Every structure is written in structure tokens, then in C-alpha cells.
Amino acid sequence: MPLPNHAYDFSVDALFLDFDNTLVDLAPRPESVLVPPGLITSLQRLQRAAGGALAIVSGRPLEQIDHFLAPLRLPAAGVHGVERRSADGCMTQLPVPSIERLLAHLNPLVAQHAGLLLEVKRGALALHYRRAPELEQACVQAMTAALRHEAGFALLRGKMVVEAKAADADKGSAIAAFMQEPPFIGRRPVFIGDDSTDEAGFAWVQSGGGLGIKVGPGDSLAHARIASAAAVRTMLAQVLQ
Template sequence: MDVLPPFHRAALLLDMDGTLIDLAATPDAVVVPVGLPVALGTLRDALGGALAIVTGRPIETVDRLFGDAPGAVAGEHGGAIRHHRGGSIERPDLPVPPAVWLEEAETLVRAFPGALLERKARGFALHYRQAQEARDVFRTALTELIGASSGFQLHPAHMLWEVRPIGADKGSAVMALMREAPFAGRLPVFIGDDVTDEDGMRACRKLGGAGYRVDEVFLDPAGVRSWVGRSAELGCWGPLP
């Protein structure tokens, strides 16, 4: 297992859904446990501001759920980045999916009651948690929809398929965050729960830091929250489970 870098030299980068908060039946149904934003804010201050949430969700969603608890946010898999609290949102030059793709996605969702279309600034996701018979249909349809496009890729995640532009992933998000204060010069630690987070873990290791999967180290989001809370209380890393 990776070794945590010294606390005073570290930066903490956290996935959101399935890592900090429990997954829910729909994206809008997630719940932020009482006390978590305060613990994150305390840990952020102890790390000199170098704590970020790195997620596939829009930054606006993170703000609604967590307020100013994280020091920075990378949303949409790096398609939108805010380097510090109160800062402006930067967007790399990435393509927007054609309108016809979204029209087709809406048609697909209507064919499967319970399925959901999640729109993002540079892409979209089809959720099938409540329509699991749609899994393979969505994958096939989206693969054909993208076709030979050189600008987009199809990615799996928790009970969803996501279409997003090439060049937007959690590895690029980590690299962008780590180039600027208060993250620059620190050793990053990434915690995430699925395949989309592995890019972020690899980027952190490349920079001399560490990466941890929730299921392998913390068991579940409750374990992550317990560790975050303990680290906030101590003002240094709490012991890993």
C-alpha cells in the first residue's frame, strides 16, 4: 500500500460520490452527513488550504452540497477547475457534444423508465441504476453515437455511462491543481472509489504522492469520513484503517 506523505507537505484530493458521500438512487438524492463540511474545512485549514474535491459533477453541485469546505474544486473530470475558494472557474479548451447527441440521449432515457440523463457543460451521462436492463443498450447506442469521433470517449462509472471530451480526466485535474498555490510543491494524496478515480491516483503517484481506493483501504464512504474527521481532530493524518 502507498505511504502517506508527511502531513505538512501534503495535499488531499477527494472524490465525492462513493468516497465522501454514499451513493444514492439518483444524483440529486445524495446526502451530506452532518458535520462533514466542518471536518473538511478544519482539515483544509490544517493543510494550508490544500484540500480539493475532484469529481465528475459540476462545481455548482459541489458548492451546493459542501459550501466553501474544500479549498478547491475540480468538476466535470477536470473540465472545470477552481483553484481556491472565491476564485474564478477555469475551463480548458474542450469540445461540446453536438446537440443531436443529447437529443438521442433523451430518446434513450425515455425508453427506460427510471433511467436519467445528466447534462454537463462538456458532456453527459446516462444513469441506469433504476433501469438496469438499459445497461448494455446504453453502451451500444452511445458507442455507435460517438462513432469515430476524435474528440469524445465513452467511460463507465457507478451504474452509468458517461460521454466526455478527451483530455478531461481526473489525472489532468490533479496536474492542473498541483501547478498552483496552495497545492504547488506539495505531495498529493488522492482517495476515490471507481475506475474514473484511477487516473487521479496515478497522477498523484507520479508526483511523489499516494492514491487509495475506498474499497481497498476504508471499506466504504463511512470509513473515509471517519478518517477525515479523525485527521481534522488531530491536525495531522489519522491512522489508516
């Protein structure tokens, strides 16, 4: 359904935000995204207005989130919840399986095609084919084969990427952990995200009366929808007025 009027209320809600294609527009390579003017100021003001109950929940590592949003160091979950920084700055890292055999399996494919990018994270590998969309099936097949005899991983498909991530980590679990801590505890969770990687987050927040907001087209469990990352930025600026 369309995004309802007054979908967010500073007095009762906790706001969780994906990063790529939610706060920033997609780019050909993960390191090439541009942070629009005014976004960092908006996030800083939103966090202050919400009493600190704002967090980033992303598939990116925390160090990348911090780099793009500097000088902010928001509460954040990275690599789908493998690493998490609470509002008081405390860091939590889940145990993860080794990615060495996956790397050995996937490196030959990446070496053959200049348009592919293999992104190494803590306990995860993301195979990006945005610059070579014709290789989608080859990438999915290669990742599936690499995982066939590897325990502890789950295959996750996103926008022009297929990823092996730690099976015990997902965005729903990351949001659940935040919601047990100040300043999030007792608030209604609102999660905005754009991809299949965000569906676990939508499912968790809505199971307890919260709101999931899907960015862009595509099937989703989210109860509300907004058109684009640009529309998200506009909405966030408007709720501050």
C-alpha cells in the same frame, strides 16, 4: 494494500478528494445524495490544518459540489477537470465539443425507460442506469454508437453510469494543474476516489511519489485501499484529532 498508518501528513501533503462514494454515499439519483452531519465542518478544519491544500476532484459540475458543500467554496475541479477553481478563486474552463448530436441520439432511449437518467454537463453527458441495472448493456451500446462519429469525446464507465466526456479532460490533469499552484505546489499529492473515473488521478499522483487511495472493492492502480465512504469520513475525522 490496506491503508497505511499515518497515510496523511498535514505538513507535507496535498489532499484531493472525489465526492460521490468517497465523501458521500451513493444515492438512486445524483441530486438525492445526503451530506452527513459533520462532513462540512471536517472539510473546513482539514483545509485550515493543511494550509488550504485540499481540493475536490469530481465528475460533477462545480455548481453541484458548491450546493452540497455550502457554505464552503473549496478549490475544486468539476466534470473530470473541464472546469476548475483554484485556491485563489480563479476559474479555468477547457474548450469542449458540442453535445447536441449526442443528446439527439440518446434521448429516445431515455424516453422509453423511466429508470434511466440522462445528466447534461458542460461538454459531457452521463447516462445513469442505477434504477434500471438490467439496461446496462443497452446504455453502453447506445453511448458507444452515439460516439462513433463524434470527435473530441471519450467514453467513461462508472458505477451504474456510462458517460461521454471531453477527451482532453481527466482527473489526473486536473490534479496536475492544482499541483503547479499555491498552496499545493511542493507537497505530496494524496488522492482518494472510488471509481474507474478516478484511475487517471491515481496514476498521476503515484507517478510522482504521491499516494492513491481506492474506496471499496475492484481492480485499481491505487497503492492503498479503504473500505467505504463512511470509512473515509471516519479517517478524515481521526486525522484532525
